[in-house]
Every structure is written in structure tokens, then in C-alpha cells.
Amino acid sequence: MAKIICECGHSNPTGTLLCGKCGRPLTEEESNKKVVDMRYEGTAIRSKTYKTTFIDRIWNFFSSVKIGVTLIVITLVLAAIGTFLPQLMYVSVPPGVSPVDVYAEKYGFFGRIYYNLGFSDIYSSWWFQIVVGMLAASIIIASLDRGIPLYKSLKNQRVLRHESFMKRQRVIGEKSVDEAEAQKTLDSVEQEMKALRYKVSRENNALLAEKGRFARWGPYINHVGLIIFIIGVMLRLMPGFYLDKSLWVREGETAAIPGIEGYYVHNNQFIFETYGDSQEAVSESQTAADAINARAKNYQTDVTLYKEDGKGEVLAGNTEHLEKIKDYSIQVNKPLKYDGFALYQMDFRQNELKTMNFELVNKKSGKSFGKVSIDLTNPKKEYVINKDTKIQLKQYYADFSGFKDGEPQSASGIPNNPAFIFNMITPEVPKGEMSFVAIKQTLEPLGETKNQMKFSSVETRNASNFTVRQDKTLPILLVGGVIFMFGVTIGSYWSHRRLWVQYTKDGRILMSAHTNKNWFSMKKDLDQVVSKTNLPTYIDQLDQDKKQDAEQGKGDEA
Template sequence: MSNQVISADPFSKIWNFFTSVKLTIVLLLSLAITSIIGTLIPQNEDPQAYFEAFGGVLYQLFNLLDLFDMYHSWWFQLLIVLLTANIIVCSIDRISSNRRILFVRNPSFRLPRFRNLKHRQEFTNAHTPQQLKDIFQAFIARRFRHSQVEATENGFAIYGEKGRWTRFGVYTVHLSVVLLLIGGLIGSIFGFDGFVNIAEGESVNQIRLRNKPQMVQLDFAIRCDDFDVSFYDTGAPKEFRSSLTVLEQGRPVLNKDIIVNDPLRYKGISFYQASYGNLPSNEAVLSFTNNNTGKVYKNKATMNQPMQLPENLGTFEIKNFLQSSEFRGHNIGEAYIGVLTPPGGDPVQITLPLRFPTFDKMRKGNLVIAVVEHVPRFYTGLQVGKDPGVWVVYSGFILMIIGCYITFFMSHQQICLEIVAAGQKSRVIVAGTANKNKTGMETKVDRLTEKLTQMV
């Protein structure tokens, strides 16, 4: 008879591949190494910063390998999927091999096993074995989930068992790790991280992804009603606060003031206070002094809206607001740029710096203009994030705590009370075993023996 080479079942090959401990070690080492790389290489920075730090060649290579956003890269997600499959298959394989221990309705007990235990307690009593059996059987039945009585050559053996389900503690930990990995994978695939700047009084419904030329369209709008910033004596920002309103089809549905680490959350999207900045003010209160009559007028001027001046002095219009302006090579700071048009004359450009109210006097015109009140206009910078897997991750953490408690502090316990006749008396031998915490089980046997002696 010729020898035939029978190829293994492809499913068995795949199954054996995922039950391999070597695969687990390789995947864990790969994730550890890539996490170190993700720590050494700052993630989601500006491309120009990467180019300056690594040069053109390394920048192209790292960008090709997605090392600048590795936690969203296809290969990192593949490692997560493989590790998840590895844990699931290993757990199923282990449960299958231990099913006779884990899935038992009527547990069996072997008396020789308890007789061979090193730690046992004994005591004698004047009652007969039958009398002690009736007393102790009810006691064991109350304290253990399963109890059983067996007749022996010289008396009886009473067995008790509880906590068989605690053997699933390690698999609960496995499941928690799977949930953590799946939650991270969901966030990596379906989540996003972006930012948006919103001027006071304006609303937006698009988010720009961080370091990507893409916009995310929201099915609602977010409006900045107000922004406020306070400063320390040194001039450093102390607190900045944004009053935000969520709009659904133009109608407000939610309002919240946010500060750093206290975001607004809506439909799974979080808006964090991240930064702020100045914008050109739309309005300013100006004073107009007529040098001929000495009269002073105050009027509110709006950007790009000409205003008629009293006493037939012409018109004035604010054209621009500069955060930094210069005069003869000197920086004079923030300033409005306006145009004064006298009656029948040519328009004159006028600079109105905020720090120098009398600056326009140097023009030596019939009309002196100054800024009386300037209300800064801000925009709020929001970091926007969506992570739909966060609740899966939270569930994984909770399940891990439960699984660790079961694994380390609970055990599968079996107890045996052997009652044998000893002349006119009875001898009771108490022994017990547990799959974990042998010392704790010995203490439990001692306490149980003490209670049994007190009962009779």
C-alpha cells in the first residue's frame, strides 16, 4: 500500500495559527514597538515640522508608512484585529478543552482525593454516624451550592462544592481585553479628531480634520454666542470660556459654557476649549473734535458703513482693523484704518491707534478723530473629537475589574466531611481543596471544623 500525504484541513490550519502562543508574543511585541515609535515620533503634527525634523527622504518614507498618524493606519488596525482574533480563538480553545470541568450540572467527588490531602482536621463526637450525617448534611447544603452524601464502608461522606463558575474569571479578563481592543478599533476607524475656529456671533457646521485636507460635515450647527477671557497680573491667560449653542435646523437645542477640560458633548461629538484669538472689531465708539468750534461729538462707527458727520464735516468710514500697524518704522500696535471725506475734498486715510488716543492731532486737520471705546472681538478655537468606541472601552474596563476580582479573590472550592464509626463514638475528618489560594482554603477548613464542633 502506497503512502499518501493527507493535507490538513485549511480550517484547522487557521485555527492552530490563531491558538499559537508564538503569535500572541509576536503581536504583543509588535504593538509595544509601534507604541514606542508613536511616542518618539509626535503624532498629527504639522507636515512642515516633520519635514524640517527628518528631512525630505525620511519624511517621504515615514509618511508612506503612516508613522505620523500610526494609530489610524491600516497596519496598526490589522495588528489589533489579529490580536483580538488570537485572544478569542485561544479562549474558545481553552474552554473547549476544559468543558468537563466548567460545564458540570452534577459534580462528582472522589473520596481518596480528600483522604490524601495534607491539611485535614479531625474531631470525635458521641453521636452515631447516622445522627451526625443528618445534622451536618443540612449545614453543608446551606453553605454550598451543591451537596452530596455517599455511604462508605464505616459511615458516610458529605461533599459540598461552590464557586465552579469562578473558573470563568480568567475568560472574563480575556473578554474585557477584547472589548478594549474592539473599542479602540471602532474609534480608530469611525472616529475623528479635528478643530474649528468660531467667531463670536457666528456658527459653523463643518469641522476640519487635524493635518488632513478634509472637512467633516455635521448634521447640526454650533454657534459661539460669547467668549470671555481673564488674565493673571503677568498677562498670561487665566481662564477662557466660550458660550456655545447647538442649532438643529436653525433652532437652538442645547446651550453650555465650556472651559478647558469641561467640554460640550452632543451626538457623540465632544467640543473642547483649546485656544482663542482676536478678530477685527466690527464696531467702535469714536470721538470727533471740531478744532474750529471746539465741539466734540461721539458716534458709533460700524465697519465698512459710511457715517455722516455733524456740522457738515463730511463722512467717515472704518475700512480695516490691524492687529499691528507701523508709523515711521515704529510699531504702534492695534489700530483702525479709516477714510475721512471732507465736503468737496479728497478722501484722506486716517490711522487711529488704540494706545495713542491723540495720534490724529499730528495730522493738523480741522477735525481730530480718536477711539473712545474699543470692544475686542474674539474667536474661540475648539478641539473636536468623536470616538464611538469609548463606551465599549469603558465596558471593557469595568469587565476587567470584575474579572480580576473573580480571578484573584474567588475560587472553586470543594469540601468533604467523612464520618466514620470509632467504637461507641464517631470520628469526623474535615478536608477541603480549592483551585486557588490553598492557604485561604486551609483556614476555611479550620473555621468550618470549629463550627461543626460547636453544633454538636
């Protein structure tokens, strides 16, 4: 696109409103304004100049302040909706249970919809990340669209300006003096402005005093901080940067820590204390909520942290190739922290069924063939009592919930209500007898049996639920937050102030002043300089227009 050539001969990019050299208005609209817009120093803004190609439309869309504000509002609304129900990281999900079922059980139909829409883990949902990505694009493009032209304009601003530029500033003044008095005035103004810590530049019979240019970069520093913060948020989706996993470990078990390669935790003991009790077991159905109602004094898990020694394969339940790191007592708000990750005590389950002991007996005689112990977390397929007597475990239902279409069902993989289908092989019945055995329930689907599996005893143990967390994005979020607050501070407490003074060939002193904010402080500085020099008394054109409008309104009422 063709350049715009000013009357002074300076070549300006298309879209420039004020000449970059002399400050003359380059458009009819700017020429008709009493006070020119100095927000971007009248420079060419790409989004307001190029509007033809597809790339231009994309650029203009994201550079729009309205679009940016809309994206911020959408982000805040979505984040607010994410607070209606607890996030998934704060919800205890038992092993083998779907999170959606937990939300549906606790919060009904709304909980199910809430989970299915992704609000239960909103900050990791793909659609929330798209909105955040669009917001980041808007911030970056808007900053480049306005920041680069502004930087070039301020860096190359001239001392000597055209009279039309001077008279179109908000604060102006004019006075007739001779050349000797003009030079004396310029010298005294330079001295006074330097005393007020302004940076003063001189060119022929012109002077520019400037202070606080860095204040113009406050919003852009905000943008940099926001971009860094958003990058930190989006990095949480990248492997290795953020981890939030749930881990159940029963007493006596050693489990691999999910997401943390090579580390294992062994649950030595779970301890539950209430006020008035020494410690430990209360009832078989004890939960975290019950513990709170019982005025919990302390619940903790004594653990041992292990790491692979690299000398062999680690087998389940075997610590032969594990190197002990440390023993630790994990309590609420007192996590185990090591090597950048942390284990938090989140939930517990007391008196969980561990082993059920049965005795194979003859119904008529009561004769016992022997006992069988079934590990409910890792049951065997066959239990041999002697050469001619054995028990085959055909089916195992850890959490028996009833029958559906004649088939037994299990609600979860937790042994809350175990049920079994046994095939009992004895010398009397070498082909075996089928029996369905559950707590307080025994069924014989193929007819009456001669023998039965008689419940003998049960062994229980406690289980602890840990949340495994690792967050490498925190330093990034912290840096982004600090930079953002730094930008807010600069933009709030400092302003960019400028004073132009020049002597014209026809014997006049012209002065004009501009600040991006806080005109009270600017006028305070001007009053001090005017009182000590021969500068003309200034007027505020906007205040003058307001007074004229007020007087005209009173006249119309009369």
C-alpha cells in the same frame, strides 16, 4: 478520531487525560504523575488534540498563550511609542497646512517619520487595528479552546471517583473504618461542610463538597471584558461612532461643524484675558504659547449654535435657513456639549488679517482714482472703481513665501503675508498694467507702470480653533472595563475548593482535596472538618516531595 473507552466503560473524546466519569488517567504520562493536572479537569483541549489541517494550525496559533502574551506586549509597545510625540488630535494644524509639515517643523526629521508611519494617530492606523484584531482573535479562540471543555467537565462532574483519581490529588488521606463508622463520618462531614457554605452532593458511599466554582470563570470574564473593550476601540474606525476633527472659525463667520450633519457654529467674539489686563488684543503675532507666557487668565469664544431648519439650502454666510439652538461661551475645559458631540477650545489666532484697503493712484500726479477693499478670505476677481477704471486680481498668494523658479509661492491658505498680482485698467492705460504687490514690496514685471496700488489700511480679526469630538464608544469601553475588573476581582479573591470523601468496599475511607489557588484557605477548612469528624489526617504530596528533596540535598552535602 476514535473515542477513548475507559475501563469503567465511559466513552471519552480523543485527547482526554482523565476519564470524565471515574477520573482514571487515560494516558501513560498521566498515570506516571504523582499529582494530576486539574487545570482543565483533564478534558480534551482542541488545540492539543487536532494539529493536521490548515484550520487546526490557525486555531492552534491563536489559542497559544505565548502568542497572546506576545500580541499584548506588541500592542503595549506600539501604544507607548504613540506617546513619544503628541497625537494629531492635540496638535493645532492651521487651515491649508499639511499635518506632516507641522510635525516636521516642530520635531524635525523624527517628527516627519513619526507622522508618515502613522504614530501620530496610532489608534486609528490600519496596522495598529490589525494587531488589536489579532489580539481579539487570540483572546476569543483561547477562551473557546479551554472554556467550553472546562464548562462541560465542571457541569457534569461526578461524585464517585476511582481510587487512582483520589490518590493523585495534591491533598490526600486514608483510614480504615467499619461501614457504620463510615456512614457516620460521611454524615458529620456533610454537616460540617455545609456549615462552611459548601455545596454537598452524595452518591452511595461517596461525598463531594464544593465551594466557589464561579471563581474558575474569573479569567474568562476578563476575556469577555477585554473583547468588549477591543470592539469599542475598533468601532472608532466606523463612521458615526467616533469623531475628532479640527475647525477654525473667524470672528463673524458661520461654519458647518465637520462630521456633525446639519449643525453650524457662529463665532461672535474671541476674548483673551491676562492677569493685570482687562481683555483682548496684545500683538499681531499673539499665539496660544505667548498667551501662556503672559499668564493667561482666560481665553474663550462666544458662539451661537445653529441647526438647519430644513426649509431651504444653507448658503455660506447666510443664516436664513438656520434655527438658533443656543448661545454659549466656550472656554478651556468648558466645552459646548449638545446632541452627543462637543466643541472644545483648542487654539486661537489674534489679529489675523481680514481686509486690505488699497488706493489706485497716479505715480507722477498723486491723483487718486479710487479705493479698493480686498476680503482676504474671499477675494473677488475684479473690482470696478468707475466705468473706465477697474482692478483685475490675476493671482492671490495668502501666505507669500518667496519665489521659486521665478514663480511666487504661498506657504498656506492663511492670510499671514498676502501678495497680489494686479492688472490696473485706467483711461490712460485701457489695456492695463501688471504689478506684483506684497507687504513692503512692489514689483513691475512688464516694465515701469504709470499707476500703482498704494496700501491704505488693514482690518484684522481673531480666529478660534475648536476640536469637534463625538464618541459613542465610551459606553462600550466602560462596560468592557467594568466586566474586566469584575473578572479580576473574582479571580483574585475567590477560589474553587473541592473535597472528595468515599468509603471503599475493603473498609477504607479515602479523602482528597483540590483548589485552583489559595491552598492555605483550603487547608484551613480541612483542619476544621478533620478536627470535628473521623476523617483521616491528610498529607500534602507536593510539600512532602519538597521536604524529601531538601533532606536528600542535605544528605548529599554531608
